[in-house]
Amino acid sequence: MTTREWRGVIDQAVSLGARRAQFIGGEATMHPGFEPLLRHAIGAGLEVEVFSNLTHIRESLWELFSVPGVTLATSYYSDRADRHDAVTARRGSHARTRANIIEAVRRGIPIRAAIVDVLDDQRVDEAREELRAFGVRSIGTDRVRSVGRGTTSAPEVSQLCGRCGQGKAAVGPAGDVWPCVIGRWMRAGNIKEQSLAEIVTGETWRSIVATIPAPRPGRACNPDCKPSQGDGSDCAPAETDACDPSFCNPDG
Numbered sequence: 001m002t003t004r005e006w007r008g009v010i011d012q013a014v015s016l017g018a019r020r021a022q023f024i025g026g027e028a029t030m031h032p033g034f035e036p037l038l039r040h041a042i043g044a045g046l047e048v049e050v051f052s053n054l055t056h057i058r059e060s061l062w063e064l065f066s067v068p069g070v071t072l073a074t075s076y077y078s079d080r081a082d083r084h085d086a087v088t089a090r091r092g093s094h095a096r097t098r099a100n101i102i103e104a105v106r107r108g109i110p111i112r113a114a115i116v117d118v119l120d121d122q123r124v125d126e127a128r129e130e131l132r133a134f135g136v137r138s139i140g141t142d143r144v145r146s147v148g149r150g151t152t153s154a155p156e157v158s159q160l161c162g163r164c165g166q167g168k169a170a171v172g173p174a175g176d177v178w179p180c181v182i183g184r185w186m187r188a189g190n191i192k193e194q195s196l197a198e199i200v201t202g203e204t205w206r207s208i209v210a211t212i213p214a215p216r217p218g219r220a221c222n223p224d225c226k227p228s229q230g231d232g233s234d235c236a237p238a239e240t241d242a243c244d245p246s247f248c249n250p251d252g
Contacts, residue, residue, distance in 0.1 A: 001175050003033030005191070007040050009171050012196040014044045022073075024051040024181060026173070029061060038064055049073055054100035055093050062107065071110040074101060078123045079130040087118050105135040112138035165209035169200055179209055186211075 051073040077087040084094035104111045165179030175191040186208045189199035
């Protein structure tokens with residue numbers, strides 16, 4: 001996808017009534033067209049969340065992140081550098097992410113943090129307390145799911161939140177469109193071949209979404225296929241009560 005094509009995706013989404021967008025990766029901030037695309041989304045009137053590992057944030061990005069309507073999200077795995085870096089497989093990533101979380105809070109930029117429980121000795125509780133001490137108020141936890149990079153076998157639709165494709169869509173780097181960013185095996189079409197409107201109103205889209213188990217009543221949870229927001233609540237996919245749809249953010 002070229003920067004021009006991504007700009008077209010943003011325009012198509014807005015024309016369909018989208019109010020929010022999420023830039024995610026990979027690492028979205030490393031894309032050569034990231035800054036102009038973020039400016040374009042802001043100019044189109046979208047609220048934008050940038051999900052970043054916060055390891056390479058240049059000054060021009062801080063200026064953009066400070067624009068009203070832009071929020072940040074990041075993953076933070078442990079209060080200990082060796083445990084965090086063991087998950088990311090990037091030595092020094094903990095120090096950079098930690099420093100930039102603190103910088104975002106200092107600048108007054110809204111930021112939420114996701115803690116995914118990966119290692120037995122990860123110190124999730126300690127990581128949550130450290131984030132609170134930094135001033136982060138939106139902290140979610142989750143477990144590794146049998147989808148995407150977390151799977152060791154065939155992906156399972158039961159691992160999804162149950163609200164995929166309902167008012168949101170994800171567009172991948174080659175133009176593929178999915179009902180959820182972690183449901184990348186559920187390809188409904190490609191933006192290079194069809195318009196976004198044709199894809200999300202088409203029969204393939206409807207049939208894919210119909211295969212996803214609906215949420216079951218019992219527990220409330222943020223239905224955005226990311227760690228649930230709140231104080232350590234664990235979002236159990238396909239076992240949750242219907243939530244306020246205003247919390248649903250497109251994950252791609």
